[in-house]
Amino acid sequence: MKNKLSKNTKRAICIYVILLILLYVVVEVLPRVTDIFETTQTLEPGNLKLSYDTTGYFIKDERIGIAAESGDIQYLVGAGSSIKKGTTLVSVTPKGESSEEEQRFGEYTKRLKGYDGLSEEYTSPISGIFSLEIDGYEDYFTPARMEKIKREKVESLSYHPASLERKSVIKGEPVYKVSWDDAWYILCWVDRETAETYSEGRNVTLELPEGSVKAKIQSISKEKDSDDFRVIFYLNVFYEAFSSSRAEEMSIVTSDNEGLIIDNKCIIEKDGQKGVYVIDKNGHNVFTRIKIIAYDKEQSVIDDVTFIDEEGNQVYTVDVYDEVLKHPASALEKELDQEAQKKAKKQTKKEKE
Secondary structure: OOOOOOHHHHHHHHHHHHHHHHHHHHHHHHHHHHHHHOOEEEOEEEEEEEEEEEEEEEEOOEEEEEOOOOEEEEEOOOOOOEEOOOOEOEEEEEOOOOHHHHHHOHHHHHHOOOOOOEEOOOEOOOOEEEEOEEOOOOOOOOOOOOOOOOHHHHHHOOOOOEEOOOOEEOOOOEEEEEEOOOOEEEEEEEOHHHHOOOOOOOEEEEEEOOEEEEEEEEEEEEOOOOOOEEEEEEEOOOOOOOOOOOEEEEEEEEEEEEEEEEEHHHOEEEOOEEEEEEEOOOOOEEEEEOOEEEEOOOEEEEOOOEEEOOOOOEEEOOOOOOEEEOOOHHHHHHHHHHHHHHHHHHHHHHHHO
């Protein structure tokens, strides 16, 4: 025997279905309908930032100092200091060994085995930034290897730097690091659409956790096994967390421009020139040329008052608070029809003469 639903249950199901329909209307349908009824847009000043969020991997030429003997250590330079090649960085007073500290750095020394950037000298082997942190990947994220670094590998790694600052050291364990800062790099991956807007040699701004830095796109290359593109940035600027950074979330900013903000749907092309239809004081739709400074998928930032076109002519354009058509296709069609009719009448009159 089948169980019949009670009236309350049926009522609850109906209410639930109605709520789902209302939610769909509010989220999906209403914005589209509203946009249709919004026929104009008022131009207002603003800024448009074009950026791409990704993870940046710091590529550096680094040297790691190794304790030549066990003993008490004294640091002669502060972490984060800019030092010259040959500067004495630490001093070690020899004494007995302890296995407790050796185990502490075992994970890092294992990854650094065979690294030619290790030195038992207590003077700096290169100029750069003095650091008391290592992550064990100094031999992997190098300029010589940056074209071959695998995305799958770096995304699977855990980056937990170890502090080298302590009172005593054991022979063979790391005691300091120096990172050359005259030239360094940041590696990342972007999608095809973003890569197509980049070009080698272009200057960009990288927004990093400890501040923004200027960088130059050194190379762009498509990955063999995916649609992603490898992008390498060249830097020679100061960054606060330079020596301790390895994998950082960042934004690649290609432009950040001020001007009048306009929806892309308002822009139309007439006779090979981009423009908008401005509603004048008499309520007429007037095609007005514009100059686009930058744009994304939804909006553009454009010049106001006047601009100089490609032929060197001064062009009067839109101004702040101008009202423009949001759906200009019908206005363009009407204007083209009127122009065609005028041309036809003129031709007819000429033939009669």
